[in-house]
Amino acid sequence: AQSVTQLGSHVSVSEGALVLLRCNYSSSVPPYLFWYVQYPNQGLQLLLKYTSAATLVKGINGFEAEFKKSETSFHLTKPSAHMSDAAEYFCAVSDQSSASKIIFGSGTRLSIRP
Amino acid sequence: EPEVTQTPSHQVTQMGQEVILRCVPISNHLYFYWYRQILGQKVEFLVSFYNNEISEKSEIFDDQFSVERPDGSNFTLKIRSTKLEDSAMYFCASSEAMSAGGDTQYFGPGTRLTVL
Numbered sequence: 001a002q003s004v005t006q007l008g009s010h011v012s013v014s015e016g017a018l019v020l021l022r023c024n025y026s027s028s029v030p031p032y033l034f035w036y037v038q039y040p041n042q043g044l045q046l047l048l049k050y051t052s053a054a055t056l057v058k059g060i061n062g063f064e065a066e067f068k069k070s071e072t073s074f075h076l077t078k079p080s081a082h083m084s085d086a087a088e089y090f091c092a093v094s095d096q097s098s099a100s101k102i103i104f105g106s107g108t109r110l111s112i113r114p
Numbered sequence: 115e116p117e118v119t120q121t122p123s124h125q126v127t128q129m130g131q132e133v134i135l136r137c138v139p140i141s142n143h144l145y146f147y148w149y150r151q152i153l154g155q156k157v158e159f160l161v162s163f164y165n166n167e168i169s170e171k172s173e174i175f176d177d178q179f180s181v182e183r184p185d186g187s188n189f190t191l192k193i194r195s196t197k198l199e200d201s202a203m204y205f206c207a208s209s210e211a212m213s214a215g216g217d218t219q220y221f222g223p224g225t226r227l228t229v230l
Contacts (some may be wrong), residue, residue, distance in 0.1 A: 036221070043118065044157070044205060044221035090157065100147065100162035100170050102219060106155070 002027045002093045004074075006105035014113045019063075019078040021108050023091030026072065032094040033074045034102065035065055039087045047089075050074060061085070086112045116140045118222035120206050126228045127196055135191045135225045137206030146189045147207040147219060148181065150174070157205065163189065196229045203227075 007022040025031055035047040048059025055067045065076045074091060088107050095101040119138045127133050139146050148160040162169040163181050180192045189208075193200055203224045211217040 041223070043120075043223040044207075046218050046220070049218065092157075095159075100145065101159045101172075102149075103159070104149075104157040107157075 002031060002095050002103055004033075004091045004093050004103065004105040006089075006091050006108050008108050009106065010109045010111065012111040012113060013081050015083055016080050019076070019081045019085065019110065021076040021089050021091075021110065023065075023074045023076065023105060024072050025074060025091075025093050027093060033065075033067065034092040034094075035059065035063070035074075035076050036090045036092060036104075037087050038090065038107075044090065047076070081110075081112050083112050083114070086110055118206055118208055118220050120204075120222040120225050122225060123223065124226045124228070126230065129198055129229055130195050133193050133196055133227065135193075135204050135206075135227070137189045137191070137208075137222055138187050139189055139206070139208030140220055141187070143208035143210050143220075145169075145209045145211065145217075146181075146183070147209075148191050149205045149207065149221075150202040151205070151224075152199075152202040160191075160204075193227075196227075198229050201227055201229045 003026045005024045033050040036044040037047050038044050047063050048057045050057050050067045058064045063078045088109050090107045091105040092102045121136045146163045149157050151157045159172050161171040161175045178194050182190050203226050205224045206222045207219040209217045209219045
């Protein structure tokens with residue numbers, strides 16, 4: 001069965017610093033992978049998704065993620081953090097046995113220091 | 115930009131009571147979903163719904179749960195007799211097509227259910 005593991009439940013970076021949120025997936029077949037963001041008191045918003053078209057995926061708000069099959073990773077990065085990036089970030093994978101189910105990681109809370 | 119809406123934002127109920135959580139999916143979407151997140155745990159899939167019937171459900175979605183599209187706009191989740199362990203954030207989502215890789219699921223802001 002597919003699963004995702006997010007390393008670090010809480011990451012804190014300074015404003016302007018690189019953001020790196022780690023995600024590793026487990027899948028026996030090429031997966032579809034997602035990053036969602038949840039701002040305080042809001043729903044889950046799709047940042048980006050990987051569907052095998054290109055290994056480097058660009059999303060909204062300057063975020064991007066690179067699919068690395070050899071490392072089974074899909075880490076999320078942003079070159080320069082902004083205060084507005086403070087949120088909870090979820091890595092997720094589609095369940096290949098299901099057309100509808102998305103399996104979420106446990107989330108990483110990103111804090112930005114002034 | 116179209117968005118999924120959910121009401122209420124917070125529901126408090128007594129154990130054993132019935133609750134109905136409401137969602138208005140994006141208007142041209144045909145596929146609807148419910149997920150839940152117990153505090154401190156992962157977001158978990160509950161059920162998917164298409165063409166007025168359940169497409170798939172998880173083991174969590176037992177006989178206490180039901181879903182309905184009572185009219186052309188609303189999508190509801192009913193819990194018949196709530197338990198303490200039903201306390202969670204419930205997210206509704208919708209998509210144009212049912213393909214987790216081929217189409218995006220858009221999520222609502224969630225309803226926080228507290229069972230006392």
